[in-house]
Amino acid sequence: NAGVMQNPRHLVRRRGQEARLRCSPVKGHSHVYWYRQLPEEGLKFMVYLQKENIIDESGMPKERFSAEFPKEGPSILRIQQVVRGDSAAYFCASSPQGDYGYTFGSGTRLTVV
Amino acid sequence: DAKTTQPNSMESNEEEPVHLPCNHSTISGTDYIHWYRQLPSQGPEYVIHGLTSNVNNRMASLAIAEDRKSSTLILHRATLRDAAVYYCILRDSAFGNQFYFGTGTSLTVIP
Numbered sequence: 490n491a492g493v494m495q496n497p498r499h500l501v502r503r504r505g506q507e508a509r510l511r512c513s514p515v516k517g518h519s520h521v522y523w524y525r526q527l528p529e530e531g532l533k534f535m536v537y538l539q540k541e542n543i544i545d546e547s548g549m550p551k552e553r554f555s556a557e558f559p560k561e562g563p564s565i566l567r568i569q570q571v572v573r574g575d576s577a578a579y580f581c582a583s584s585p586q587g588d589y590g591y592t593f594g595s596g597t598r599l600t601v602v
Numbered sequence: 603d604a605k606t607t608q609p610n611s612m613e614s615n616e617e618e619p620v621h622l623p624c625n626h627s628t629i630s631g632t633d634y635i636h637w638y639r640q641l642p643s644q645g646p647e648y649v650i651h652g653l654t655s656n657v658n659n660r661m662a663s664l665a666i667a668e669d670r671k672s673s674t675l676i677l678h679r680a681t682l683r684d685a686a687v688y689y690c691i692l693r694d695s696a697f698g699n700q701f702y703f704g705t706g707t708s709l710t711v712i713p
Contacts (some may be wrong), residue, residue: 493645522700531689532646532703545700580645590636591701593645 492516494563495581495594502571502601510566510597514583521564522591523556526578538564571601606690611708614680622675622707624690629670633694636701637664637675639686646689646703649675685711 492515502508514521519540524532534548538558549556553571558564568575578598582591607625614620626635637649650657650664652673657664663676677684689706 524703531705532640534700534702537700582645590648590651591638591646593647596645 492592493581493583493594495579495597497597498595500597500599502599504572504601505570508568508571508575508599510568510579510581510599511563512566512581512583512594513563514581515585515592518583518585518592520584520586521558522582522584523564523566524580524582526580526596528577532580535566568599571599573601575599576601606692606704608688608690608704608707610705611710613710613712614677615712616682617679620677620680620684620709622677622688622690622709623672624674625672626690626692627671629692630694633692635664635666635670635673636691636693637662638689638691638701638703639684640689640706641683641686649688680709680711682711682713685709 494513496511500508521538523535525535526532536549536556537545538556540558541560553569555567566579576599578596580593580596582593584591634651634653636651638646639649640646650659650662652664652666654666656666665674687706687708689703691701693701
């Protein structure tokens with residue numbers, strides 16, 4: 490989708506490695522959201538960030554997962570010590586301030602081997 | 603967030619109108635009704651949203667029942683590119699900006 494850039498598109502990691510997923514929001518959007526979609530399932534909310542702040546991380550697994558959205562640069566979703574169950578498509582979305590809809594990226598497909 | 607109920611799947615013939623229903627009987631007065639769709643191997647895409655009145659845009663129309671307990675997304679002429687999973691979502695922005703996706707309706711368009 491135009492505007493939200495996610496990279497890499499595909500990422501293969503061995504069990505125990507770290508995965509770093511990057512998301513550059515639409516220019517001017519200050520809100521970023523991460524979602525995970527397991528095969529044949531719907532999207533599950535993970536975390537909502539504004540610049541330098543985590544607003545809601547209620548959907549994040551308690552261990553190994555972290556997210557940041559620094560003042561400069563893209564938002565990063567980091568998964569430490571990946572396991573096979575982490576294999577999924579991870580989507581990032583952004584929105585401007587206020588009650589607006591999201592613009593989603595095309596996702597990063599993580600495969601853990 | 604209030605729950606929505608959608609059929610798991612629907613079929614439509616190409617170039618015919620499609621009516622995708624959504625029930626949301628527990629909707630609150632400040633919940634907006636949003637529709638997104640997800641084409642295969644892509645991220646979700648905004649379709650339309652509304653509060654009380656019917657809405658039209660270049661992609662679709664949204665018909666909202668008078669009691670707001672249900673709504674219908676209308677695609678006026680289905681094309682093969684409309685084959686996707688359609689999600690009906692309620693969001694009360696007073697409690698945060700997150701969207702919570704359900705399982706949606708998988709639309710198949712038959713040539």
